[in-house]
Amino acid sequence: MSEPPLILTARMHAHPETSHTIATFEATGGYTALRTALDMGREAIVEEVKAANLRGRGGAGFPAGVKWGFLAPARPAYLVVNGDESEPGTFKDRQLMERDPHQLVEGTIISSLANEVNHAFIYIRGEYPKPARRVQAAVDEAYSAGYLGTNILGSGYDLELTVHLGGGAYICGEETALLNSLEGRRGEPRLKPPFFPAVRGLYMAPTIVNNIETLCNIAWIINNGGNAYSAIGPEDSPGRRMCSISGHVNRPGNYEIVEGITWRELIYEVAGGIRDGNELKAWVPGGASAPWFVPGEHLDTEVTKAAIDSNGSMTGSGAVIVMDHTTDMVAAAERLVRFFAHESCGQCTPCREGTTWLDMILRRMLAGHGRATDPDVLYDVSDNISPGVTWPPKMTTICPLGPSAVSPVASLLKHFPEEVAAAVERGTQVPVSIGMRV
Amino acid sequence: MTDIAQWSQEAEALAEAVIAKYPQKRSALMPLLYIAVREDGYLTESGMRRVAALVDLEPAQVSSVATFYSMYKRQPVGKYLVSVCTSISCWLLGGDEVLEAVESAAGVPAGATDESGVVSPEHVECIGACGGAPAVQVNYELIEGLTPQKATELVEWLNAAQPETLNGDEMQALFGGQRSFDWAIHETDSATGPYPAFQPHGTVAPQGRS
Numbered sequence: 001m002s003e004p005p006l007i008l009t010a011r012m013h014a015h016p017e018t019s020h021t022i023a024t025f026e027a028t029g030g031y032t033a034l035r036t037a038l039d040m041g042r043e044a045i046v047e048e049v050k051a052a053n054l055r056g057r058g059g060a061g062f063p064a065g066v067k068w069g070f071l072a073p074a075r076p077a078y079l080v081v082n083g084d085e086s087e088p089g090t091f092k093d094r095q096l097m098e099r100d101p102h103q104l105v106e107g108t109i110i111s112s113l114a115n116e117v118n119h120a121f122i123y124i125r126g127e128y129p130k131p132a133r134r135v136q137a138a139v140d141e142a143y144s145a146g147y148l149g150t151n152i153l154g155s156g157y158d159l160e161l162t163v164h165l166g167g168g169a170y171i172c173g174e175e176t177a178l179l180n181s182l183e184g185r186r187g188e189p190r191l192k193p194p195f196f197p198a199v200r201g202l203y204m205a206p207t208i209v210n211n212i213e214t215l216c217n218i219a220w221i222i223n224n225g226g227n228a229y230s231a232i233g234p235e236d237s238p239g240r241r242m243c244s245i246s247g248h249v250n251r252p253g254n255y256e257i258v259e260g261i262t263w264r265e266l267i268y269e270v271a272g273g274i275r276d277g278n279e280l281k282a283w284v285p286g287g288a289s290a291p292w293f294v295p296g297e298h299l300d301t302e303v304t305k306a307a308i309d310s311n312g313s314m315t316g317s318g319a320v321i322v323m324d325h326t327t328d329m330v331a332a333a334e335r336l337v338r339f340f341a342h343e344s345c346g347q348c349t350p351c352r353e354g355t356t357w358l359d360m361i362l363r364r365m366l367a368g369h370g371r372a373t374d375p376d377v378l379y380d381v382s383d384n385i386s387p388g389v390t391w392p393p394k395m396t397t398i399c400p401l402g403p404s405a406v407s408p409v410a411s412l413l414k415h416f417p418e419e420v421a422a423a424v425e426r427g428t429q430v431p432v433s434i435g436m437r438v
Numbered sequence: 439m440t441d442i443a444q445w446s447q448e449a450e451a452l453a454e455a456v457i458a459k460y461p462q463k464r465s466a467l468m469p470l471l472y473i474a475v476r477e478d479g480y481l482t483e484s485g486m487r488r489v490a491a492l493v494d495l496e497p498a499q500v501s502s503v504a505t506f507y508s509m510y511k512r513q514p515v516g517k518y519l520v521s522v523c524t525s526i527s528c529w530l531l532g533g534d535e536v537l538e539a540v541e542s543a544a545g546v547p548a549g550a551t552d553e554s555g556v557v558s559p560e561h562v563e564c565i566g567a568c569g570g571a572p573a574v575q576v577n578y579e580l581i582e583g584l585t586p587q588k589a590t591e592l593v594e595w596l597n598a599a600q601p602e603t604l605n606g607d608e609m610q611a612l613f614g615g616q617r618s619f620d621w622a623i624h625e626t627d628s629a630t631g632p633y634p635a636f637q638p639h640g641t642v643a644p645q646g647r648s
């Protein structure tokens with residue numbers, strides 16, 4: 001079988017210095033999909049995206065065409081593109097925005113057309129001024145060229161596209177928090193039900209929220225057909241997706257992969273293996289929220305949504321964080337939990353208090369004050385955030401951030417009990433300190 | 439104190455243009471806060487009152503929103519906000535050591551500003567540069583692949599050169615290393631202060647200047 005074509009990064013590889021300009025974009029087939037889509041009409045576009053079985057790339061992996069089918073009939077409707085990318089390990093949307101912003105703009109226009117949207121938003125995290133500048137420049141160029149604004153290319157279709165900058169809060173990546181933030185409110189997630197965005201979203205109007213990378217696939221699907229897309233890779237999670245690889249590998253970076261290779265191939269071939277010839281100890285397969293994988297159990301399993309799910313983790317944001325044998329796993333867990341404790345919006349007690357307690361206990365263990373009861377207490381706090389500590393997690397909270405903080409702790413207890421025991425052991429040898437919290 | 443900030447004519451015009459980009463006024467709140475920050479150097483009470491008046495809210499509502507987000511600094515910060523990532527991927531490759539180097543070169547801990555008001559170190563969570571860990575932003579312009587040594591040099595350079603505008607490409611060339619991906623495209627825009635450089639907020643240096 002011949003290697004499937006690059007979908008997302010083809011242009012930036014072929015034209016490294018000008019891939020962000022409208023001239024290069026148009027010279028390489030850009031905005032032809034928009035012309036086709038304007039002729040196809042709304043239902044036909046949705047059908048192609050359904051046929052493609054394009055899964056969302058923001059974390060939950062929900063099929064985009066199916067989501068679009070849920071849009072409630074009331075109008076106006078809105079499209080909000082999620083560029084809040086803040087899940088530790090993830091840096092793919094940044095590359096797509098910086099290097100090929102018109103691909104995103106074209107996908108956004110076609111998706112708006114498909115969902116009868118006349119005002120769309122691209123929400124970009126505040127720490128991304130450079131990607132935001134590139135996207136804004138592309139939007140400005142698209143307006144000048146008649147791809148945005150009123151009566152687009154003489155079709156009678158109108159679309160406004162606003163680029164919005166966030167204020168620094170990971171939780172705004174959660175779609176309902178994102179909508180609150182875009183309304184000028186605190187970025188606190190809304191309860192679902194009743195606030196499903198497709199029914200009650202931005203300004204309580206029907207709203208589609210999609211990830212940046214998800215929409216970067218749309219023009220290709222229109223140009224080549226949904227069936228051509230679904231023919232690439234595994235049936236259940238087809239196409240190509242961006243995989244951000246970081247940590248102790250020789251060649252960190254973004255790779256546009258087709259699922260179906262093994263983790264061994266991804267880590268040792270694609271990412272060039274472990275630094276200094278070190279041994280692989282563990283990796284996070286799908287962003288900081290995902291339960292860890294370890295070489296003994298998972299190295300020769302497949303990188304597919306189905307396999308990752310059945311092995312008890314998730315594709316998530318597609319970010320892979322690799323750790324070698326020098327890594328202190330209690331410290332790694334603490335570093336991940338610290339993130340969630342820092343980013344909890346504070347609405348739900350189990351998340352606000354639980355993440356903070358998990359972090360304080362892990363910090364105390366690292367400081368040499370571990371206690372024999374710590375493993376049980378860590379489990380108990382986790383159980384209060386996510387009853388049963390199962391995967392996929394059960395929820396006591398409004399959004400999945402709280403349960404996400406349980407993933408590293410549960411992974412630590414499951415795969416590295418001897419390191420937890422060693423931290424406890426060290427603790428008994430150190431006199432109890434005065435003034436130490438917890 | 440209930441005074442309302444007096445903004446420059448340019449800022450008022452920007453604010454009007456920003457508000458016009460949204461179906462509802464309140465959605466302009468966060469962009470307007472960046473304009474307020476640019477006007478005063480940080481987010482002042484009187485700046486929040488100006489924003490409140492522009493979007494028809496009570497000042498308390500604006501402050502409730504502003505305090506939710508980490509990028510609206512409500513205390514003065516130095517000319518250069520040096521944000522060091524200490525999340526997992528950066529930590530694995532020495533992010534903590536880079537932070538220590540920045541703190542000791544600046545002579546103050548994270549969260550404080552040095553005596554001359556030039557450098558404010560802070561630690562931040564993941565800034566989407568994990569493939570180029572450890573990563574740092576200066577006034578939100580990115581530098582990837584630092585070492586503690588390079589981080590020290592960065593702070594010394596900021597103190598000595600005190601550039602009016604900061605360009606990411608230039609800093610990457612001087613102090614950076616491994617990047618998350620090839621930047622390739624020449625960057626002409628630069629930051630003008632400790633807030634993100636974005637044209638609609640008037641916080642970016644004119645093209646070509648760096």
Ligand SMILES: Cc1cc2nc3c(=O)[nH]c(=O)nc-3n(C[C@H](O)[C@H](O)[C@H](O)COP(=O)(O)O)c2cc1C
Pocket residue numbers: 055056057058059060061062064082083084085086087170171172173174175176209210211212214215399400401
């Ligand atoms: C805590 C949390 C953070 C999230 N952060 C992001 C994010 O940064 N970017 C993103 O696209 N989706 C993020 N999501 C997922 C969104 O809620 C939403 O599912 C997604 O944007 C939908 O787009 P998609 O269907 O195209 O993937 C996050 C979810 C949660 C619970």
Ligand code: SF4
Pocket residue numbers: 171188189343344345346347348349351352397398399400401402403
């Ligand atoms: S789970 Fe945490 S982040 Fe999510 S809504 Fe509740 S408190 Fe906020």
Ligand code: FES
Pocket residue numbers: 088089090523524525526527528529563564565566567568571573
């Ligand atoms: S972990 Fe430091 S940039 Fe992502």
